[in-house]
Amino acid sequence: MMINPIPPALIFIAGALFIPVFRGSFKQAWMLLITISGMLNLIYTAPGIYWTMNFLDFELVLFRVDRLSLLFGYIFHIISFITIIYIMHVKKNVEYVAGFLYAGAALGVIFAADFFSFFVFWEMLTVGSVMLIWQRRTKKAQAAGFRYLMVHAFGGLVLLAGIIMYINEQGSLAFNYIGLDGLASLLIFLGMGLNCAWPLLHSWLTDAYPEATIGGAVFLSAFTTKTAVYALARAYPGTEVLIWIGVVMAAFPIFYAVIENDLRRVLAYSLINQVGFMVVGIGIGTNLAVNGAIAHAFNDILFKALLFMSVGAAMYRTGSANATGLGGLYKSMPLTALFCIVGAASISAFPLFSGFVSKSMVMEAAAHDHMSTVWLVLLFASAGVFHHAGIKIPYFAFYSHDAGHRVKEAPLNMLVAMGIAAFLCLFNGVFPQFLYSILPYQDVHYEPYTATHVFSQLQLLFFSALAFVLLLMSGIYPSEIRAVNLDADWLYRKGGRLFYNLADRAANGLNAIGGRLFLDKIPGRLAGFATNSPFFFCWALLAPYWVFLGTDKKESLRGGLHRSLQSGFLVFGLMSGAVSVYLFLLFLSKGVF
Amino acid sequence: MEKKHFFDKPKNIRRFLQIFFIAIVMLLGFDFLIHRHSFFAWEKWPEFYAVFGFVACVVLVLIAKLVLRPLVMRGEDYYDD
Numbered sequence: 177m178m179i180n181p182i183p184p185a186l187i188f189i190a191g192a193l194f195i196p197v198f199r200g201s202f203k204q205a206w207m208l209l210i211t212i213s214g215m216l217n218l219i220y221t222a223p224g225i226y227w228t229m230n231f232l233d234f235e236l237v238l239f240r241v242d243r244l245s246l247l248f249g250y251i252f253h254i255i256s257f258i259t260i261i262y263i264m265h266v267k268k269n270v271e272y273v274a275g276f277l278y279a280g281a282a283l284g285v286i287f288a289a290d291f292f293s294f295f296v297f298w299e300m301l302t303v304g305s306v307m308l309i310w311q312r313r314t315k316k317a318q319a320a321g322f323r324y325l326m327v328h329a330f331g332g333l334v335l336l337a338g339i340i341m342y343i344n345e346q347g348s349l350a351f352n353y354i355g356l357d358g359l360a361s362l363l364i365f366l367g368m369g370l371n372c373a374w375p376l377l378h379s380w381l382t383d384a385y386p387e388a389t390i391g392g393a394v395f396l397s398a399f400t401t402k403t404a405v406y407a408l409a410r411a412y413p414g415t416e417v418l419i420w421i422g423v424v425m426a427a428f429p430i431f432y433a434v435i436e437n438d439l440r441r442v443l444a445y446s447l448i449n450q451v452g453f454m455v456v457g458i459g460i461g462t463n464l465a466v467n468g469a470i471a472h473a474f475n476d477i478l479f480k481a482l483l484f485m486s487v488g489a490a491m492y493r494t495g496s497a498n499a500t501g502l503g504g505l506y507k508s509m510p511l512t513a514l515f516c517i518v519g520a521a522s523i524s525a526f527p528l529f530s531g532f533v534s535k536s537m538v539m540e541a542a543a544h545d546h547m548s549t550v551w552l553v554l555l556f557a558s559a560g561v562f563h564h565a566g567i568k569i570p571y572f573a574f575y576s577h578d579a580g581h582r583v584k585e586a587p588l589n590m591l592v593a594m595g596i597a598a599f600l601c602l603f604n605g606v607f608p609q610f611l612y613s614i615l616p617y618q619d620v621h622y623e624p625y626t627a628t629h630v631f632s633q634l635q636l637l638f639f640s641a642l643a644f645v646l647l648l649m650s651g652i653y654p655s656e657i658r659a660v661n662l663d664a665d666w667l668y669r670k671g672g673r674l675f676y677n678l679a680d681r682a683a684n685g686l687n688a689i690g691g692r693l694f695l696d697k698i699p700g701r702l703a704g705f706a707t708n709s710p711f712f713f714c715w716a717l718l719a720p721y722w723v724f725l726g727t728d729k730k731e732s733l734r735g736g737l738h739r740s741l742q743s744g745f746l747v748f749g750l751m752s753g754a755v756s757v758y759l760f761l762l763f764l765s766k767g768v769f
Numbered sequence: 770m771e772k773k774h775f776f777d778k779p780k781n782i783r784r785f786l787q788i789f790f791i792a793i794v795m796l797l798g799f800d801f802l803i804h805r806h807s808f809f810a811w812e813k814w815p816e817f818y819a820v821f822g823f824v825a826c827v828v829l830v831l832i833a834k835l836v837l838r839p840l841v842m843r844g845e846d847y848y849d850d
Contacts, residue, residue: 434833435842507774543808551809559825575776628805635796635818642793643826645786654834660848662841669848 181221183239183287184249185297187214188256188280195276196269204264207272211257214283218249231292234349240289243616244470248286248406250614251474252279254600255398255481262485262593263391271311275395278304282399286406290349291339294407298335301371301400302328308392309384317387318732323665324384327370331377335367354411365412372404372455373448375424379665381448382432386440386497390488393440397447397480402473405454409470414461422459423553425452430560432663437656439487439569440497443480446523446565449557450476456554457538460545463617468537471611475522475530475604482519482597483569486512489586489594490573499568499656504578512586513574515594522601524566524637525558530601532633533608533624540622559640566637567644572656 191210198206223246227238241249256279263271281304284297302325309321341360343349354361370377385396412418429445429452436442450472457469489512490505491497506513518529525531535558542551585591604611608624647653775781800816811817 430829431833431837432841434830435838506776540808546808548809555821556825556829559822560829563826563829626806627803628807631796631799631803632805632812632818635800635816636822638789638793638796639819639822640826641789643823643830645789647827647830652834653830654838657842658845660843660845661838662843662847 181226181239181241182217183227183284184214184218184253185238185280185284185287187217188276188283192273192276192280195272203272207260207276208257210276211253211260215250215253215257218246218253225289231349234292235290236293236349237289238284238293239287241287243614244406244410245286247470247474247614247616248402249283251402251477252283252286252399255279255477258481258593258596259391259394259398261589261596262394262488264589265587266391268311270307271389271391274304274307274311275391278308278395278399280304282403285403289351291343291351292349294351295332295336295339298371298403299332301403302332305396305400308395309388311392312387312389314387320384320387323668324380327380327668331367331370334363334370338363338365338367352410353413356412356415356417365415368404368407368411369421371400372408373401373425373451374421374455375428376664378425378429378448379663382429382441382444382663383665385444385447386438390492393488394481394484397443397484398477401447401451402477405451405458405469405473408455409458409466413458413466415459418455418459419547419550420459422452422455422457423550425449425455426557427452427553427560430557430564432661433560433564433568435654435657436661437499437658438497439499439502439573440484440491442499442564442569443483443487446561447476447480449561449565450480450523452557453535453538453554456550457541460538460541460547462541462544463620464544464622465538465541467612467615467617467620467622468534468541471534471537471615472531474611475534475601478597478600478604479519479522479530482515482594482601483523483565485590485594485597486516486519487569487573489590492590493583493586494579494581498658499572499576500658502573502579502581503576504574505581505583506574507578508581508583509574509585511591512594513570515591515598516570516574518598518601520566520570522605524562525633526605526637527625527630527633528602528605530604532605533611534604536624536629536633537622555636559636562637562640563644567641 187210191206191214195203195207221239221241223241223243225237225240229236229238256275259275260272263275266272278301281297281300284300285294288294288297306321306325306328309317309324311317338360342354342364345358345360354364356362356365366377370380373381381401385393388396408418426449429448433442433445433449436445454469454473454476457465457467457472459465487497490502490509493509494502494505496502522529522531525535539551539554539558542554586594612622644653776785797816797819800819805813807813
């Protein structure tokens with residue numbers, strides 16, 4: 177069949193703009209049509225380079241189709257299709273439009289073969305995702321969304337600085353293998369790492385995802401981190417430091433997940449834990465390891481979405497996603513409970529479920545290269561993930577003590593969406609050949625179903641379960657407590673304020689002395705300007721985003737922005753100022769653009 | 770009177786746990802039946818995976834409860850002011 181390949185991002189973004197035109201079932205049909213036609217477009221596109229355009233002296237490539245980008249393209253279409261079905265009961269357009277813009281941006285990043293379009297779509301990811309967070313329309317969501325925006329704006333600036341330096345060095349916009357070598361590549365590395373939720377750069381994820389709308393969290397779980405995984409697999413395979421970053425990512429979140437009460441936050445921590453496996457795979461960089469990382473990204477998108485959907489369905493019916501507020505729901509939501517268990521079995525890598533056929537590829541690759549420490553930590557993380565995601569999520573949401581909720585089963589559209597995801601989790605687990613056949617490297621063979629692997633994994637999982645059962649029965653298992661658990665976001669939520677107060681006192685003290693020493697008017701004005709200009713600057717900068725929130729919220733947000741700026745975002749302001757100056761100097765010296 | 774559900778009956782919970790413990794014992798036994806292909810020496814130790822899974826989870830829970838929680842747990846309204 178002959179069709180002209182269209183960049184998937186274009187289909188999604190153009191499609192998103194027409195969503196508000198339609199009503200009722202026409203709208204639903206339109207949205208499904210976007211994802212299905214996008215998928216067909218992808219299936220019928222042969223590997224190659226399409227949509228090449230000239231931009232000044234540079235070449236933009238919007239649609240590079242190779243095995244790596246195709247695999248991410250497929251799964252991004254599949255998960256968009258599933259999530260759209262999941263949120264079909266939502267009346268407002270914002271969530272749909274934001275979802276498609278967000279997914280479209282992710283597809284844009286995946287298929288971009290030049291830094292310019294790569295960066296534009298990369299920034300669009302932030303816009304789409306922050307809309308999904310704000311759409312929850314709670315005070316907490318607004319604040320978390322704002323922090324999310326600031327952190328990603330900062331990450332974007334780091335990335336941009338790196339990209340411009342790199343283009344300057346290379347004299348080309350082409351986005352290919354970069355490798356860690358020099359400052360430019362380091363800045364790009366860190367910019368990607370922030371979206372990948374590396375340790376200490378991760379807290380935007382656990383802070384904001386649990387505050388998003390029910391469907392928004394499903395969207396969010398799929399795109400930002402996996403787009404970053406793609407970018408690292410493209411640009412930094414075999415970079416050794418990634419192995420250690422990945423190892424820490426796989427290990428530390430499980431401790432938080434054990435004590436966290438909000439089940440969507442537990443899932444956010446386990447998301448980082450799973451991405452850790454992928455980052456290790458990319459760091460090892462052998463064909464088997466990269467295949468494993470990519471295969472695991474594919475499976476993780478499905479089972480993580482399934483888990484977010486099942487907890488979301490419980491939240492939709494009961495109004496709570498807290499372990500303390502749920503329990504006993506298997507009685508009234510048996511199908512949702514079943515789907516949750518399928519997701520849990522998949523993330524835990526039970527034989528016949530999807531995680532089993534991909535996670536172990538990374539571990540085997542580590543074993544091939546005799547990385548005993550890496551392998552042992554990953555094994556610990558495998559046991560831990562079963563403990564906190566595999567058992568804790570279904571147990572506290574659907575079993576445990578009966579919280580007394582007598583609600584209806586999840587709406588039909590949610591059940592259908594969860595059913596499709598659950599089916600795919602099982603399908604990939606039982607027939608891994610299909611997934612293996614679309615992996616980037618076809619010269620490596622991996623056989624997941626060996627007697628050794630199946631029994632070792634079953635022993636590991638059953639004895640992890642035994643530990644859970646015994647700890648629970650003996651009362652040692654930590655009781656669920658409604659609480660805040662401090663994480664790296666403390667640095668900019670509280671630490672920033674501390675820093676600001678300190679700086680504020682010092683600066684204002686100086687101002688007061690200055691005021692007394694000199695004429696009091698001029699220094700006073702200057703001090704006022706210094707305090708308020710970052711706020712006005714940010715307010716102006718953010719104006720386009722406020723539009724999506726409606727006028728009624730504007731005033732309270734304006735106040736929120738003012739407060740937030742007092743809580744340490746001056747650091748961000750300084751950073752962006754520094755980068756702007758830097759770019760300007762670069763512009764003067766080289767005239768890149 | 771509400772319908773009794775599966776886990777409302779103590780008998781079912783008991784049966785569920787019985788099956789679970791039988792599986793545990795069987796998995797311990799299988800360790801001596803299968804021939805392992807392994808990369809690391811410790812994989813050949815008897816019951817390595819079983820012991821590792823159990824100990825890992827106990828250590829995980831104890832550290833999370835006794836070390837991490839006292840360090841990081843704050844009131845629910847910690848960030849609201």
